[in-house]
Amino acid sequence: MKIDIHHIPTQGLMLDVERQAQHFSGLKAMMENGECEFVEPLAIHLDVLPMKDFIRVKGRLDTTLRQDCVRCLESFEYPLQCRFILNYSREIPQDLHNAETEGIELTADQIGMVFFEGEEIDFTDAIQEQAILGMPFKPICKANCKGLCPRCGKDLNFGPCLCNEKEPDGPFAVLKDLKLP
Ligand SMILES: [Zn+2]
Numbered sequence: 460m461k462i463d464i465h466h467i468p469t470q471g472l473m474l475d476v477e478r479q480a481q482h483f484s485g486l487k488a489m490m491e492n493g494e495c496e497f498v499e500p501l502a503i504h505l506d507v508l509p510m511k512d513f514i515r516v517k518g519r520l521d522t523t524l525r526q527d528c529v530r531c532l533e534s535f536e537y538p539l540q541c542r543f544i545l546n547y548s549r550e551i552p553q554d555l556h557n558a559e560t561e562g563i564e565l566t567a568d569q570i571g572m573v574f575f576e577g578e579e580i581d582f583t584d585a586i587q588e589q590a591i592l593g594m595p596f597k598p599i600c601k602a603n604c605k606g607l608c609p610r611c612g613k614d615l616n617f618g619p620c621l622c623n624e625k626e627p628d629g630p631f632a633v634l635k636d637l638k639l640p
Pocket residue numbers: 528529530531532533599600601604605606
């Protein structure tokens with residue numbers, strides 16, 4: 460997914476592409492590890508606009524993911540939508556130099572600056588990174604997922620298990636009736 464920077468008109472250009480997740484090595488590896496499954500291809504929309512010192516890319520990424528809920532372990536599908544802005548620059552822009560001399564610490568990431576060499580920009584890595592950043596760290600099938608009972612393993616979304624009822628028979632049940640002076 461490359462563009463030749465000399466082919467960007469001054470008013471900018473729009474790119475609409477669909478790519479299978481297998482096209483991205485990192486996403487492919489995640490699927491092979493069983494971390495997630497892409498139910499749909501990635502729908503990618505990029506607005507590429509040449510600025511004075513850099514090229515601004517406003518991006519949108521939509522797809523549908525399938526992952527296992529960390530609470531109940533059931534797999535579920537959900538829409539993944541990412542919005543991002545990336546600034547592609549051949550070299551560190553003047554503003555950044557100024558920030559450095561004034562003692563303000565800025566990293567390329569903080570201002571969304573991506574450096575490239577040559578005459579082409581390849582969006583593949585950046586899009587993959589955005590997809591990974593957009594995925595939940597701990598996917599949960601629904602906000603009120605009750606998860607599994609830690610004792611019997613029953614999925615509590617389908618109703619309570621019997622563990623709570625048995626509790627008074629446990630080794631500490633006697634403490635419940637103990638009356639302190
Ligand atoms: Zn769940």
